[in-house]
Amino acid sequence: xxxxxxxxxxxxxxxxxxxPSLARKARQQAVAPYLLLAPTVCFLAFFVLWPxxxxxxxxxxxxxxxxxxxxxxxxxxxxxxxxSLKNTLILMGTIIPIEFAFSLAMALILQxxxxxxxxxxxxxxxPLAISDLASGIVWLxxxxxxxxxxxxxxxxxxxxxxxxxxxxxxxLSLFFVVIVAEVxxxxxxxxxxxxxxxQGIPKEYGEAADVFGASFFQRIWxxxxxxxxxxxxxxxxxxxxxxxxxxxxxxALTGQxxxxxxxxxxYWYVTYQNANVAAAFAAVILGISILSSAMYLxxxxxxxxxxGGGR
Amino acid sequence: MSxxxxxxxxxxxxxxxxxxxxxxxxxxTIFMLMPLWLIFIAxxxxxxxxxxxxxxxxxxxxxxxxxxxxxxxPGVLPAARRSLTVGIGTLILALAIGTPAGYALARFRxxxxxxxxxVILTTRSFPVLVLSIPLAVSFLTWGLYDTQQGxxxxxTAMALPTTVLITSAVFFGVPADLEExxxxxxxxxxxxxxxxxxxxxxxGLAAAALLTFLLSWNEVFAATILTLLNRTLPAQILxxxxxxxxxxxxAGGFMLVVPSMVFIFLIRRYLVSSWGAVTK
Numbered sequence: 001x002x003x004x005x006x007x008x009x010x011x012x013x014x015x016x017x018x019x020p021s022l023a024r025k026a027r028q029q030a031v032a033p034y035l036l037l038a039p040t041v042c043f044l045a046f047f048v049l050w051p052x053x054x055x056x057x058x059x060x061x062x063x064x065x066x067x068x069x070x071x072x073x074x075x076x077x078x079x080x081x082x083x084s085l086k087n088t089l090i091l092m093g094t095i096i097p098i099e100f101a102f103s104l105a106m107a108l109i110l111q112x113x114x115x116x117x118x119x120x121x122x123x124x125x126x127p128l129a130i131s132d133l134a135s136g137i138v139w140l141x142x143x144x145x146x147x148x149x150x151x152x153x154x155x156x157x158x159x160x161x162x163x164x165x166x167x168x169x170x171x172l173s174l175f176f177v178v179i180v181a182e183v184x185x186x187x188x189x190x191x192x193x194x195x196x197x198x199q200g201i202p203k204e205y206g207e208a209a210d211v212f213g214a215s216f217f218q219r220i221w222x223x224x225x226x227x228x229x230x231x232x233x234x235x236x237x238x239x240x241x242x243x244x245x246x247x248x249x250x251x252a253l254t255g256q257x258x259x260x261x262x263x264x265x266x267y268w269y270v271t272y273q274n275a276n277v278a279a280a281f282a283a284v285i286l287g288i289s290i291l292s293s294a295m296y297l298x299x300x301x302x303x304x305x306x307x308g309g310g311r
Numbered sequence: 312m313s314x315x316x317x318x319x320x321x322x323x324x325x326x327x328x329x330x331x332x333x334x335x336x337x338x339x340t341i342f343m344l345m346p347l348w349l350i351f352i353a354x355x356x357x358x359x360x361x362x363x364x365x366x367x368x369x370x371x372x373x374x375x376x377x378x379x380x381x382x383x384x385p386g387v388l389p390a391a392r393r394s395l396t397v398g399i400g401t402l403i404l405a406l407a408i409g410t411p412a413g414y415a416l417a418r419f420r421x422x423x424x425x426x427x428x429x430v431i432l433t434t435r436s437f438p439v440l441v442l443s444i445p446l447a448v449s450f451l452t453w454g455l456y457d458t459q460q461g462x463x464x465x466x467t468a469m470a471l472p473t474t475v476l477i478t479s480a481v482f483f484g485v486p487a488d489l490e491e492x493x494x495x496x497x498x499x500x501x502x503x504x505x506x507x508x509x510x511x512x513x514x515g516l517a518a519a520a521l522l523t524f525l526l527s528w529n530e531v532f533a534a535t536i537l538t539l540l541n542r543t544l545p546a547q548i549l550x551x552x553x554x555x556x557x558x559x560x561x562a563g564g565f566m567l568v569v570p571s572m573v574f575i576f577l578i579r580r581y582l583v584s585s586w587g588a589v590t591k
Contacts, residue, residue, distance in 0.1 A: 029419070032500075036415035037427055039408045040475055047446070047468035048434045054445035109336055114328045116336075122579055123340045126347065129522075129571035131529030133545050137564025138350045144557065148349050151365035162364075184346060237436055245440040248531045248545070252552060252560075262440055262532070269536055275448050282441040289438055 055286065058279035071280040075268075078277075084259040085284070091178060091250075091260065092243045092292075099183045099239065100232075103190035108220075110191075111198055128188035132242075135185035136252025140166075143177045143253070168257035178258065181249050186242065190235045197231025198224070233300040240292045244285050261285050347568065354378055354565035361558045381562030390547035391566070393459055394528055397543055400463035401527040402520050405474040408467070410516065413478025414504070418487060435472035442468065443533035450537060457539045465537060466527040474523050481515030482508065518581040525574050529567075 062068045075081055106124055110117055127135070142148045143165040150162025165173045205227065209219045225232070247262030256263070265281035268274050349368075353361060357374045360366070382388060416428060446465055447456065455461035485508050493503035531545040538546055548563040555563075 030421065033415040033419035033421045033424070036411035036419075040412035040431070040471060041427065043408050043468065043471060044431065044434045047464060048437055048442055051442040051445045051449075051468075052437055054449070055441050058445050058448065105335070106339060109332055109339075112328050112332050114332055114336060120336050120340060122575075124343050125579075126572060126575050127343060129525050129529070129574045130568055131531065131545060131571070133531050133549055134529070134564050134567035134571070137548075137560050138346045138568065141350050141353045141557075141561050141564070142346060146362060146364040146366070148353075148366055148368065151368075154365045184342070188343075241436050241438055245438045245532070247440070248549060251549065255553065265440060265444070266532065266535070269444060269447070275444060279444050282438075282444050285438055286441045289436065293436060 052286070055279050055282050058276055059283040061276055063274070063276060071274075071276040072283075074274075074277050075280040075284075078264070080259045080264055084261050084264045087175075087258055088244065088246065088261045088288075090175065091182075091246055092240065092288075094175070095179050095182045095243055095246075096236065096239055098179065099187050099190060100236070102183060103187045103194055103235075106187065106191040107194040107198055108224075110195055124191060125188045127185050128192070130185055131248070132182075132185065132246070133248035133252055135181045136249035139177060139181040139184070140253055166254060166257075168254075171258075174254050174258045177253050178246075178250055181253060182243075182246070185249070186239065190239060193231050193235040193238075194228065197228045201227045229300050229302050233296050236296050236300070237293050240296070241289050244288045244292070261288075347572070350561060350565050350568060353561040354381075358558050361561060377558045378562050378565070381559050381566070384551075384559060386542070386547055387544075387563075390542050390544045393541060394544040397459050397462045397466065397534075398524040398527040400459065401466040401470060402524045404463060404467045405470045405523045406478075406516070406520055409471050409474035409519075410478050412475045413480075414482050414508070416475070416479040417482035431472045431475055435476075439465070439469045439530065440532050443536045446533075447536045456537065457541050459541060462534050462537050462543060463527070465533045466530055469530065469533070470523045470526045473526070474519055477519040477522065478512075478516060481512045481519065484515065485511045515581065518578040521574050521578055525571060528570055 059071050060067055060069065062070055110121055114120070130138070140147070144150075145162060145164055145166070149165070150159070153159040153162055163173070164170060165177055168174070201224065205223050206219060209223045214222065245262045246260055247266060250258055250260050251263055251266075261281055261284060265278045265285070268281060269278035352366075352368070352370050354377055355373055355375065356370060357372045357376045358380060360372055360374075361377060412431075416424065443465055446461075450456040450458075450461045455464070489511070490503045490507050493507045494500065498506060529545065531549055534543045534546040535549055542550065544563075545567060548560075548567065551559065551563075
């Protein structure tokens with residue numbers, strides 16, 4: 001009512017006269033959040049969103065700046081392209097499920113109420129902040145020819161001189177080594193995300209499953225995982241974005257024996273000095289990230305009204 | 312704590328904690344800690360020991376020889392100094408830009424807040440690899456190529472969404488009532504923020520700052536693409552990997568690991584709460 005009066009007679013603001021400062025305050029309140037958010041939004045628009053568009057433009061340009069698909073052509077005919085695409089997808093397809101299962105196991109163990117929970121939580125999160133490059137070097141000290149693992153194998157009389165884990169002839173063991181290093185480095189983060197989600201699940205759900213005689217795995221499958229969906233979605237999206245651009249850990253451990261999309265983008269930019277082809281590789285990486293994120297969002301959709309869902 | 316008490320309540324058919332759980336927990340702990348112990352041994356043994364075989368799993372000749380060799384290698388110390396500068400620059404920039412945003416998201420309800428949150432969340436899931444290539448091209452023309460400011464800018468772009476999410480969680484944890492009380496006692500809005508909300512949020516903000524620093528310290532792709540002579544430490548190490556002796560690599564790896572372990576030690580109290588916020 002009173003507001004209508006104020007609107008119909010904008011010239012003479014009668015109603016707020018009782019406290020003019022209140023109206024000013026309300027106006028400040030309305031503007032304040034936008035002012036506070038403006039720097040962040042501008043910065044992200046300029047340094048993230050615009051470069052993303054630029055990356056795509058760059059991929060569709062020649063070095064002279066004209067529009068062409070030549071970069072994609074060059075990329076496609078690069079003899080390393082198919083292997084690098086394949087290797088990246090293999091690494092994604094193995095690291096993410098293994099890591100997810102491992103992290104879920106850790107999160108569930110922490111939920112059992114075992115003694116020393118804080119100690120275990122602390123130990124298991126230590127690799128959390130270690131970079132992919134550092135992780136690669138750490139595992140290099142273990143897997144290299146004269147490394148710690150071969151030392152242990154020889155000490156235990158399991159091998160004469162050790163095994164060449166990092167030889168380019170042993171493709172399988174190259175994958176294995178990279179997977180171990182990646183799982184070691186980033187399971188902590190997934191574990192923390194899932195732990196956070198697990199704490200939000202009401203205990204009654206599990207007890208109800210017990211009452212109905214559910215086995216441990218039935219309970220995980222029918223109660224825990226569905227209620228964890230929002231956390232799983234976040235964990236998988238974040239993890240996949242990191243996995244698509246896997247790069248330094250692979251170079252540190254395998255040199256050039258295991259080409260991946262990230263390392264090819266790197267070589268095209270740094271060694272061959274061709275930003276356009278590098279951008280074409282980046283476009284493929286972006287495409288895979290967007291596709292997989294979209295897939296997670298569809299497959300792991302939370303129906304409205306399910307407890308534990310959403311923000 | 313309370314969860315443990317609830318679980319240990321005697322209940323028919325549910326044993327307290329199966330011993331196998333402890334076996335698994337200890338095995339995971341060994342898997343998590345062993346590599347760090349080994350890189351420590353590798354970095355703090357004599358150079359001869361690094362190449363010896365089979366290796367010992369305890370330090371035989373404790374020595375800073377290998378570390379010194381690494382630190383005295385050309386370019387390493389300046390690179391470490393640059394990493395420090397870039398990290399601190401990123402931290403200041405990201406907090407200066409991100410803290411107000413985090414505060415706004417935690418304190419105000421306003422039209423469009425969901426959209427803005429969504430945009431911030433989405434930008435977080437863009438690969439930094441993709442955005443660093445066009446930025447490297449732009450930086451050439453802007454005179455930011457091969458500068459620490461340029462790397463800081465890209466690292467801020469990478470870290471900012473996370474910084475905003477964490478700071479908003481931090482301010483969410485500071486009761487708004489206290490700020491309102493300060494307002495009724497005659498504080499201005501800014502004064503209430505500075506005297507009430509900020510001091511209470513400080514530990515959480517410090518954790519956010521550490522995390523931002525670490526994201527920058529760890530980042531290698533953009534740092535390599537954007538620099539040539541003025542490399543950060545990870546970029547320097549990555550570029551020397553091909554052909555560098557193992558001593559250099561192991562000591563370098565150890566150097567990269569140390570700040571992350573210090574970080575985890577300092578923020579262990581905030582781990583679950585603040586990283587929980589990141590997962591939203």
